[in-house]
Amino acid sequence: MHTEDTEEFLLPRSRRANERLHALIPGGAHTYAKGDDQYPEDLAPVISHGRGAHVWDIDGNRYIEYGSGLRSVSLGHAHPRVVEAVRRELDRGSNFVRPSILEVEAAERFLATVPTAEMVKFAKNGSDATTAAVRLARAATGRPRVALCADHPFFSVDDWFIGTTPMSAGIPAATNELTVAFPYGDLAATEELLTRYQDEVACLILEPATHTEPPPGYLAGLRELADRHGCVLIFDEMITGFRWSEAGAQGLYGVVPDLSTFGKALGNGFAVSALAGRRDLMERGGLRHSGDRVFLLSTTHGAETHSLAAAMAVQTTYVEEGVTARLHALGERLAAGVREAAAGMGVGDHVVVRGRASNLVFATLDENLQPSQEYRTLFLGRLLAGGVLAPSFVVSSALDDADIDHTVDVVAQACAVYRKALDAGDPTPWLAGRPVKPVFRRLA
Missing domain, CATH: 3.40.640.10 (Type I PLP-dependent aspartate aminotransferase-like (Major domain))
Known part of the structure; x- marks a missing residue:
């Protein structure tokens, strides 16, 4: 079970795996947006597996995941119709x-x-x-x-x-x-x-x-x-x-x-x-x-046949199951909940949800309402400790109402700490390490 305090939320196996990744792979990942510099220091989970809207890290923690696969896994991980379409091709050559x-x-x-x-x-x-x-x-x-x-x-x-x-x-x-x-x-x-x-x-x-x-x-x-x-x-x-x-x-x-x-x-x-x-x-x-x-x-x-089979299954699922409409409905529920939670904790002008309901992102703003990597770090860390992996709030159709409700609860807890940092005029005491960094920057 996750604790409410990120200082007690540790990922020792993920931290060691990240060291191995950096030793062998430039940047420690095959996509810069997945780099551990995008997460609070020593709080970048290394994933073991996923199913539906959830992923598990190698430390044994389960998360509700947003922005799955950089927006690619919109039906949820290991979606049965997609997996079955691919499985039919596995023994037929690729x-x-x-x-x-x-x-x-x-x-x-x-x-x-x-x-x-x-x-x-x-x-x-x-x-x-x-x-x-x-x-x-x-x-x-x-x-x-x-x-x-x-x-x-x-x-x-x-x-x-x-x-x-x-x-x-x-x-x-x-x-x-x-x-x-x-x-x-x-x-x-x-x-x-x-x-x-x-x-x-x-x-x-x-x-x-x-x-x-x-x-x-x-x-x-x-x-x-x-x-x-x-x-x-x-x-x-x-x-x-x-x-x-x-x-x-x-x-x-x-x-x-x-x-x-x-x-x-x-x-x-x-x-x-x-x-x-x-x-x-x-x-x-x-x-x-x-x-x-x-x-x-x-x-x-x-x-390659497996991916083409997957693509055909994805399109069939979208059309037959009304997936686009579901993504919008889930996103609208999430956006409303996050905005209400942020407003309730007095940070409605600082934790801002933007975008089309099916493709939500969030902004973390400082005391002067300017984008802040420090406050983003604070917010991400609190979400992780609450079991929410959310570099964005981009939904997948595998989410259910309970996932959304839990996410909103965790956001409310994160916003309470956010308010404390704003009142102090300095989020640093709540960071426990360097802030997250933008992907596109000249120097490492």
């Missing part, structure tokens, strides 16, 4: 010298789910899909520049994006100069950018929505700008795909991009992503055209 029949079946299922797209190609991670979209846009337009939305945190591990972050070491300046940025929600600024770089911008790439809804007419306005300036409109639907609607944000808002990319929820933890879009663009990476060939996506494991 990768062949020619396409499996599953490749066409998975493509048919995807395009039925996202009918705004005409062709699809699968890969293993989102970065490959977004970079393929950028390459395709450059090939189709003959233009060098990429315009990305400056307000969205991540698009790719590849140079065209990472060069814009504080972690740009190893990327040539000449590459960085080819990426320009536009602000979300500001059509006038985007038009000014396209005019300044007239006939140079190959594409506009953005998440169609994040923690804020698109302003009325914004996405349609971007569509018109892209058409008028002759550039390709790309929606990164890694997060919005399925969480906003089964057909993504493009299906919800009724604005059709030229290309879009999906991942995360698509496989419920299995490695699969997708590039989808207009036939005339996508076919440039195929064999049925007379122009220059585009090396679109060609990955050894891109069509």
